[in-house]
Amino acid sequence: xxxxxxxxxxxxxxxxxxxxxxxxxxxxxxxxxxxxxxxxxxxxxxxxxxxxxxxxxxxxxxxxxxxxxxxxxxxxxxxxxxxxxxxxxxxxxxxxxxxxxxxxxxxxxxxxxxxxxxxxxxxxxxxxxxxxxxxxxxxxxxxxxxxxxxxxxxxxxxxxxxxxxxxxxxxxxxxxxxxxxxxxxxxxxxxxxxxxxxxxxxxxxxxxxxxxxxxxxxxxxxxxxxxxxxxxxxxxxxxxxxxxxxxxxxxxxxxxxxxxxxxxxxxxxxxxxxxxxxxxxxxxxxxxxxxxxxxxxxxxxxxxxxxxxxxxxxxxxxxxxxxxxxxxxxxxxxxxxxxx
Amino acid sequence: xxxxxxxxxxxxxxxxxxxxxxxxxxxxxxxxxxxxxxxxxxxxxxxxxxxxxxxxxxxxxxxxxxxxxxxxxxxxxxxxxxxxxxxxxxxxxxxxxxxxxxxxxxxxxxxxxxxxxxxxxxxxxxxxxxxxxxxxxxxxxxxxxxxxxxxxxxxxxxxxxxxxxxxxxxxxxxxxxxxxxxxxxxxxxxxxxxxxxxxxxxxxxxxxxxxxxxxxxxxxxxxxxxxxxxxxxxxxxxxxxxxxxxxxxxxxxxxxxxxxxxxx
Numbered sequence: 001x002x003x004x005x006x007x008x009x010x011x012x013x014x015x016x017x018x019x020x021x022x023x024x025x026x027x028x029x030x031x032x033x034x035x036x037x038x039x040x041x042x043x044x045x046x047x048x049x050x051x052x053x054x055x056x057x058x059x060x061x062x063x064x065x066x067x068x069x070x071x072x073x074x075x076x077x078x079x080x081x082x083x084x085x086x087x088x089x090x091x092x093x094x095x096x097x098x099x100x101x102x103x104x105x106x107x108x109x110x111x112x113x114x115x116x117x118x119x120x121x122x123x124x125x126x127x128x129x130x131x132x133x134x135x136x137x138x139x140x141x142x143x144x145x146x147x148x149x150x151x152x153x154x155x156x157x158x159x160x161x162x163x164x165x166x167x168x169x170x171x172x173x174x175x176x177x178x179x180x181x182x183x184x185x186x187x188x189x190x191x192x193x194x195x196x197x198x199x200x201x202x203x204x205x206x207x208x209x210x211x212x213x214x215x216x217x218x219x220x221x222x223x224x225x226x227x228x229x230x231x232x233x234x235x236x237x238x239x240x241x242x243x244x245x246x247x248x249x250x251x252x253x254x255x256x257x258x259x260x261x262x263x264x265x266x267x268x269x270x271x272x273x274x275x276x277x278x279x280x281x282x283x284x285x286x287x288x289x290x291x292x293x294x295x296x297x298x299x300x301x302x303x304x305x306x307x308x309x310x311x312x313x314x315x316x317x318x319x320x321x322x323x324x325x326x327x328x329x330x331x332x333x334x335x336x337x338x339x340x
Numbered sequence: 341x342x343x344x345x346x347x348x349x350x351x352x353x354x355x356x357x358x359x360x361x362x363x364x365x366x367x368x369x370x371x372x373x374x375x376x377x378x379x380x381x382x383x384x385x386x387x388x389x390x391x392x393x394x395x396x397x398x399x400x401x402x403x404x405x406x407x408x409x410x411x412x413x414x415x416x417x418x419x420x421x422x423x424x425x426x427x428x429x430x431x432x433x434x435x436x437x438x439x440x441x442x443x444x445x446x447x448x449x450x451x452x453x454x455x456x457x458x459x460x461x462x463x464x465x466x467x468x469x470x471x472x473x474x475x476x477x478x479x480x481x482x483x484x485x486x487x488x489x490x491x492x493x494x495x496x497x498x499x500x501x502x503x504x505x506x507x508x509x510x511x512x513x514x515x516x517x518x519x520x521x522x523x524x525x526x527x528x529x530x531x532x533x534x535x536x537x538x539x540x541x542x543x544x545x546x547x548x549x550x551x552x553x554x555x556x557x558x559x560x561x562x563x564x565x566x567x568x569x570x571x572x573x574x575x576x577x578x579x580x581x582x583x584x585x586x587x588x589x590x591x592x593x594x595x596x597x598x599x600x601x602x603x604x
Contacts (some may be wrong), residue, residue: 043528044499107517159391188390188555193599215528218601245603259533261562263600264583269540270562276498 004031005209006094006177008056011069013047013054015280022280025067026233032177032209039212039224041240041256043277047233048213052179055211056096057086059074073177077287091120099182101162105154110140111165112150115172122173132150137168141198160191164198173203179211184219198223217260221245226315229253232278232288239316246339249310251293257338258274287321295322295332344378345418345517345549346402351411353373353394371397374411374575379517384543384550386564386581386595388557394573395553398478399519401436402551404428416516433463436510442502442524446494452480453490456509463513475512482545483508500531504538511542519551524559533578536563557600561585569593 002274013025025047032038053059053244054067057078071078073093078086097321098104104112115134118126123135131150138146141164154162163183170178171222184192196219212223220227220241227244229237237250247255255273263287276286278284284291290300299321308323310316322329348456354368372394379385386509389395401408404420413420415431423431439445446455457472466472479486483504494502503523510518519540524532540563542548554560560581567584569577570591577590588594 043530189557189599190390190595191602196601216601218531218603221603222601256529259529260603261533261536261558263558263561263597264602264604269537270533272537273530276500276531277528 002033004136005034005073006032007070007072008055009070009072010068011051011054011071011302012031012206012285013050013059014065014122014317016065019159020281021065024233024280025054026072028068028228030228030235030236030238030311032211034176035207036225037203037210037212037223039197039214039220040224040228040230040276041214041217041220043215045277046230048215048230049181050161051137051230052181052211053212055179056090056094057081057083058096058205062120091118091175092173092176092178094177095173095175096179097166097170097183099185101159101186102154104166105162107154110151110153111157115165115169118169118172133172137172138165140166140171140202141168142166142194159187161268163187163191163195167195167198167202167324173205174206175252177211179207179213182212182215183212185214193217199223208268229256232283234288234319236289236320239310239313243311243313243316247311249308249316249323249336250289250320251322251336252289253318254338255337272303287319297321297332343414344380345416347378347414347552348402349376349412351398351401351404351413352409353397354409370573372401372408375568375570375574375575376575377568377575377578379549380565381548381549382543382564384563386550386567387553387570388550388555388560388567389570390555390596393570395555395570397520398570399521399551399553403437403517403519405437428465433459433465433513434516435456435519435538435585436515436517436521437519437521438503438506440525442499442506442526443494445506446502448494448516451491451493452476452505455494455505456480456512459509459513465513468598479508479512482511482542484534498531500527500534503527503531503535507535507538507542511546511548514546515548517549517551521553522555525554525556532559538562540581557574557585557597569596 008028008030010022011025015024024288028051035247040051042048050259055071067079076147082156115137119130119133123133129272134150135146138149143149143161143164184195187195202208214220222296224241227239227241228235231252235252248301258271261270274293286302287300287305290296303317305321307319310318310323323335351372352374353372355371356365357367359366375398377385387395400406402413404413453476457476458471460466460475466475476490480487480490483604485501485504524535529536543550552563564581567579567581568575573591577584577593587599
């Protein structure tokens, strides 16, 4: 078994809004390995992005309170580092790419200026060396005539190229971990395919560990090795990508799959999940999914739900009482199946 | 064969480019460059293409929300371009539109009742406030919202509910054609499925036709009867949905289909 590059244990983040305290990341556990991709999936507002920001130490404080738990990287807990120490790790060891390439590039500086800044800050390169480094970074992400693009402003470039520039910037210091928050959501499918391909080749070349945040199951299937499904701040299911797609063990995961229109054939009416995601103000007791769950039982309504191991596979777990092997659950379990 | 609900021929929309100190015209952006399509009664025409290929401009020009540069448009056999503004306004109740961002397309200072009910009064479908109230309640019921939400403001609803309100506003006038411009793109998958089902149900019960614009090919396959593929302002392929997805002819369509990430 490979040792994980980054270990996250019992990570919780809370927001204070007036007198109320909301838990927006609730007891999350996961590992990142070299050369592997972990995908975090979930609907908007489920805490995907906040998990990423917690890892990077970039939470908006306030309203965020100091996160609890451990983020173990190179035998140190990132949560205990000072801002100055964190600044050295951020960008050089752990880099992040955001969803909207337009708003993450500074519109009044050229691409070159912004890339050179990274080289100066993290790599101690100056003058021609820094420019050379920036040019190489652009070439590495497949941008043609890189030297000319260095003097372009963000508005002169297309969305796909801008996202490539963001990737180039993130990878300049050769980080070990790349956090990509919805990197292709703002892009067209053809451009998305190119960017995903680029991620794959870069991962192979550099043995990158990628934490990929997305809501697109197609992207997950294409990119990920492991998947974590999040719902209202909790990780409700975790599995190898093949296991999850073969047998979604949590009713919410199943619901996500059934909501997807298929490109390969035309189904009848879709089977959406009933109701809507509860707000953090009114989190249901017990299993947080039970008001929307077609399988809800009496024991789902209160208390903590345990993590159950699915099909005897150690790395496939789901937070759902249906897998507790009691008679009531065993009766309902056969219905938990993805229609082909 | 019956007359199609909307028939567009040779539609062009050019946006002029002005340059120099006298701002004389030096060229034009060929946003929509001669497209033909028709939507049969009770059918859904899907329009796909990448961002910036002219999907939205084509749809807006096709119902004369923006003035087309050239072409002919017939709505139920009547020429849309020959109408004066009065006739056009009367016709607007037959053609409604649903936009991508529901929050941006609802007036934040108007309650749901005012948003949905305004056009009812304007087009003379209802004559007094009681009738208006009754009508709006019925519409809310059709789109799956309870009637006690009627006096609330848009910010009190979630994205999916806001989109339901927008759809409610569109169907309140009993239109014949609804143009959905990326109507489900901003929604989460589970909500997207709810809205798609709603649109299909309404199509059956109210005998609607849709012009459905989307960049999501899976959504198009699910909802559309026929598809036109747009690239750089031109239609590169126009085909029945099943045939297009099973056997794409044009290189661009093939590339587009090949780039969609597959579930397995």
